[in-house]
Amino acid sequence: MNTLETKFEDIPEDWKILGGRAMTSNVVAKEVPPDCHPLGPNNKLVLSPGMVTGSAAPTSGRISVGTKSPLTGGIKEANAGTNFGQNLGRLRIAAIIIEGQHKGDYKLLKITNDEVKFMDAGKWSNKGLYDAYKELYKEFGDKVAIAGVGIAAEMLGAASGVCFNDPEGLPSRYAGRGGVGAVMASKGLKYIIVDDKGAPGVEIANEDLFRQGIKKLRDALTTHDVTKPGGALNSYGTAVLVNIINEAGGLPQRNFSAGQDDRSEKVSGEAKADEIKKRGGVRPHFCSPGCIIQCSEVWTKPGGKDPVGVLEYESVWSLGPNCGIYDLDTIGELNRACNDLGLDTIEAGNILAVAMEGGLSHFGDRKGALKMMEEIKKKTPTGRILANGAAFTGQAFGVTRVAVVKGQALPAYDPRAIKGIGVTYATTPMGADHTAGYAIATEIMGVGGTADPKDTKKADLSRNLQLATAALDSTGYCLFTAFAILDIAEGLEGIVESLNGVFGIDLTVADVPKFGQSIIDVERDFNKAVGFTPEDDRLPEFLRKEQLPPYNTVFDVPEEELDKVWGA
């Protein structure tokens, strides 16, 4: 970015098969000095499609974004489902690495089969992403994929994500977490446009094996209750969990002050699906072409106006019950504001809740919440505080009850009620992240076996899930394929065969956790070089001391159990 030059590099021999998180984490670990400022010229931003992304493999449209995080200070991988990674895959681009810093007006990077070039993007500064994406599609054609950063990232806010388009061109698919948007903005880069017209497509070494693999996976996905057409995710989206987690007493209410509230039902996946039907939204919907699960949707205002994109479970929770807000229209408006500003919704809902506790507003204050979004949009001092995350907001407004690990806000499962997910929050190299080792599957949904949510012996469960997830986040397959393959062995076989088919290699199912471990090792080594210790693998004090109603439990997983995850 210093000189606005681009160049292609061959993939190093031992990274040939890498994609997604395996690629971003290896590049960051090798090329980013651990002691660099995350928003300075020596950090890098890496975007990499999954190993099979762009091929005909089902539900494999993930793109990973990796960097040194300005939120956690450690290594970060955040991923999204969108056609962006598919376009890159078909162009046979294994990764985009953004280096250095451009000063002055923002730039746009355009990638086609014929050229890679920088263009001016200054005119989109201070503009909401809904309008900007419309204009970008007008300018670059409606087949391109877009990665972009919004106003929150322009302020270098540590709560800003990298935004991708959904199939309607809405700015609603996010590599949201860890402030990856701020890193992109710090480089002077506003958008990346990828046009795959004339692309050669993903090279497949063994077409028969690949076909055999994806058939097995497709069979598993279309069979399992969670992932099949008409199944839970397809019918209600991820917000199907609202009622389930509320029932379990683990749906955090009003900045983690309780784990259950009867009003939560009003914002459940079931209620939302009904409402979408009524008002003319779209449901089910896919985030990227070729998805079988199709858990997504297009939420709108009544009459189909102001389409938002998906309202995920995490967003419904964070912007809803965690702020004492129990109506879908307000949640939809807040989610639209997050998307428009380029803000991670999980962090955003925690920010609002902490600010409410800090007296900037109060729980349930719909107008106050929307006003805070306006503060960010206007880049006011309050907006600058909020855009920097929940921990930052807590410090500014004197709130000590802030649910973060490694500086990153907690997702929608209270670890006092469901201990295994707390072990993942504490020990993943990413900061509090449910996707890193989704123990909820086993503890609540009975997928991949069963486990008592209150049992504190969860090191093995969390580790096994974290290893599998690190591998899956590299393949490009959606994490939700895990529901099927944890229960149906042929599904996992199918994934492995599809990888072998693409690369002409001979991985086995037994290699999957080893592959995962190799990624986690690289990530933990980076974090160790930054200065992380087992003391960073802890939940905050108030979750260990303050009882969570209605079951009045604290997070009591012993430190020894946490340290057992990685043998620290």
Next chain:
Amino acid sequence: MNTLETKFEDIPEDWKILGGRAMTSNVVAKEVPPDCHPLGPNNKLVLSPGMVTGSAAPTSGRISVGTKSPLTGGIKEANAGTNFGQNLGRLRIAAIIIEGQHKGDYKLLKITNDEVKFMDAGKWSNKGLYDAYKELYKEFGDKVAIAGVGIAAEMLGAASGVCFNDPEGLPSRYAGRGGVGAVMASKGLKYIIVDDKGAPGVEIANEDLFRQGIKKLRDALTTHDVTKPGGALNSYGTAVLVNIINEAGGLPQRNFSAGQDDRSEKVSGEAKADEIKKRGGVRPHFCSPGCIIQCSEVWTKPGGKDPVGVLEYESVWSLGPNCGIYDLDTIGELNRACNDLGLDTIEAGNILAVAMEGGLSHFGDRKGALKMMEEIKKKTPTGRILANGAAFTGQAFGVTRVAVVKGQALPAYDPRAIKGIGVTYATTPMGADHTAGYAIATEIMGVGGTADPKDTKKADLSRNLQLATAALDSTGYCLFTAFAILDIAEGLEGIVESLNGVFGIDLTVADVPKFGQSIIDVERDFNKAVGFTPEDDRLPEFLRKEQLPPYNTVFDVPEEELDKVWGA
């Protein structure tokens, strides 16, 4: 504070001789859980007079304040020169330990020879400390000593200090660093009033030995060029260093963008002493009764109006050249604002400079700097950002050039020009702190030997100074006695004899560094338990990469040399 109860405890047998930093650090390390929130109920605030404080020992009026710091996250000791510690010493109170949290209006703790009681202090909320101290003296009599926190601490700002009175009753003597003020405010405690009327005085076990010791020290202090009456400190105050450090190219200008500027002379100690004479201030002056050095002063507006108290070298630099401001009246106004708000002046000048770089104002903008102080006074969102320190301000306003170690802003010596002080900044458990191991003495002033400022082999120098300082910070003797005792062996003998005299023990000069090491060990163990590693003992990236004019050097002390200090 939870129950507003007070009680006296006997000093544990193996802590009998402890005072000052040795006392605060041992109490914090033993009683504060390393993983507690610094502003939560489980942190403690400890105030302890030095081992001989309150006795007739010259220049020994120091009071230490210790806690887990909300700025660094680690252990903290900050000390001040004032009669507060002397009053405590004469009451034979070895430490005040503030525990728990009081919710609701602020309280005041009154300590006399007859009683210890809480009183209401709500009426002093949102009030500047100059007015408040006047009212407190009116209410409690003009002989009492006061510790208080200001508006910055009311916001729980991590840049807030604990303020003590000077002999004129001005709120100008600070245990400034590390956010110790915020911890006191978080307890619900606004002021501590100590009245020593009828106090029994410091118990002296061996009066003859004590007298012999303090005579030797007095002789050293009155002989050495730096400390003697009419010497450098007495004539010009600590700001005598402005010209000297500017000449060495190590006086940071405009947020550490250069190390020298001809205009610095206008704010030198020499210029200031002239001006004080002209306008009817007081110079020399002492910070606490019984000081021989008398480096202090009372700076005023022309005509002797609006007395500020002392303008120390660090404050003159931080609020002056580091902000591109080169006039003493503006510096005086800014320093008065800091004192009034309860703000650490070193952190404050760094905050202003970072905010100026971030576009909130510009270097040299006198009005902009004063306006930022008003923002803090009004507790605006901008004020909340600023009150939380330079690193916080940098994150809010997207500034990556922020000179902090462990989150605490650098003092007035650029470590790129003077390497040894950089080794101290990096490796002291306190975060960037010049007093922790004042290598400037040797590198620039030729005290305690000589060392080339550009030489990077400074681990031994820094360690030896840090050990001696940890011991000295415990005795209650002012750090400036070190100038004399580093060069005059009898002075150090005198200090040791005075301690032996007070406690009836038989320390030797050789025991001093061992005593210092025992304190540093306790502090480093606490920080290790918090999660600090050698990676925290580093200077920020930009000081290692960006050359400092005019000599165009970077901080190039190898990590191995830094790690050699404590053998990490």
